[in-house]
Amino acid sequence: MELPPGWSALLEDYVAHLDAERGLSPHTVRAYRGDLVELARHCGVGPAEVTLPALRSWLSAMTDAGAASSTVQRRVACVRGFFGWARREGLVAEDPAARLTAPRRRRHLPRVPSRADVDLSLASVSARLSEGDNPLVHRDLALVEVLYSSGLRVSEACSLRLRDVDRERRALTVLGKGGKERTVPLGVPALRALDAWLHRRPEVAGPRSPETVFLGARGGAMDPRVARRVVHAATAGAGRGAETGPHGLRxxxxxxxxxxxxDLRSVQEMLGHSSVATTQIYTHVTSERLRQAFRQAHPRA
Structure with a gap:
């Protein structure tokens, strides 16, 4: 389905701006482009003819269709960014999104695996080491240990390079969202598992293998989808209702x-959050646990 006149060229220019000037990830750029394509088709007019009521109608339609508040918020941020950019560049006379508001986002308290759950998950992967001589089992254990030790996003773990591992300082140099670099600590068990995998890595690597730490079965860079499957399999027995997979470990x-x-600032830095407000959700998680313990144990709770 073709877009209304004026959208195609403007979208391509905006996508180039997001990629080159704002340094957003390819995944985020694709999501924003898809949002704007949906908006263009909903409005049925060129960018310069889009009005605030039309934007509100678009948000209302997606809410009626069952979109999560987080999705609606992302799309509000997307159109604000787009029309703000177009107005600054002189491509539209008015910014219809300047007064567009997003619904209040509900604070979701993630249910995370307990320490005992994580220990069991790591032990189950370790037990597989004695079942055969497959170097990929060493990779899987190292991946799970690194994700839990350093709180990396799965994309960050898959793009980790050999030179990013500092054994002396027991640290990793990580390239995060927006091309921001940070240094995160690496625990002793994780370093031990990583060393064991790197000792076996040459058995998987080929002449054209990249310098990434984690490799796929054929010697290429490990695909994030494969990494997710590995971690989901390892954490399948985690506590009931707990979030599993790489983000669950994070x-x-x-x-x-x-x-x-x-302290919250240190955790913010390790996770690579741009705002401490994002990290504060974990204080809500621990506070909720305190309340549960109080209700269960206090005689006058």
């Missing part, structure tokens, strides 16, 4: 750090 790492007394 949530667990942050929650367990704060439970153990780590």
């Amino acid at each position: 949530h667990a790492m942050a929650t367990h750090l704060i439970d153990g007394g780590a």
Whole structure:
């Protein structure tokens, strides 16, 4: 289905702006482009003819269709960014999104695997080491250990390079969202598992293998989808209702750090959050646990 006149060229220019000037990830750029294509088809007019009521109608339609508040918020951010850019570039006379508001986002408290759950998951992967001589089992254990130890996003773990591992300092150099680089600590068990995998890595690597730490079965860079499958399989027995997979381990790492007394700013830096407000959800998680313990144990709760 063709877009109304004026959209195609403007979209391509905006996508180039997001990629080159704002440094957004390819996934985010694709999502924003898809949002704007949907908007163009809903409005049926060129960008310069879009009005605030038309934007509100678009948001209302997606809400009626069952879109989550987080999805609606992302799309509001998308159109604000787009029309703000178009107005600054002189491509539209007015910014119809300047007064567009998003619905209040509900605070979702992620249910994370407990320390015992994570220990069991790691033990189950370790047990597979004795079942055969497959170097990929060492990779899987190293991946799970690194994700839990350092709280990396799965995309960050898959793009981790050999030179990013600093054994002396027990740290990793990570390239996060927006091309921002950060240094995160690496625990002793994770370093031990990583060393074991890197010792076996040459058995998987080929002459054209990239310098990434984690490789796929054929020697290429490990695909994030494969990494997710590996972690989901490892954490399948986690506590009932707990979020599993790479993001579950990231949530667990942050929650367990704060439970153990780590300060919020340090956790923010380790996770690569641009705002401490994003990290504060983990204080809500631990507070909820305190309330549950109080209700269960206090005689006058």
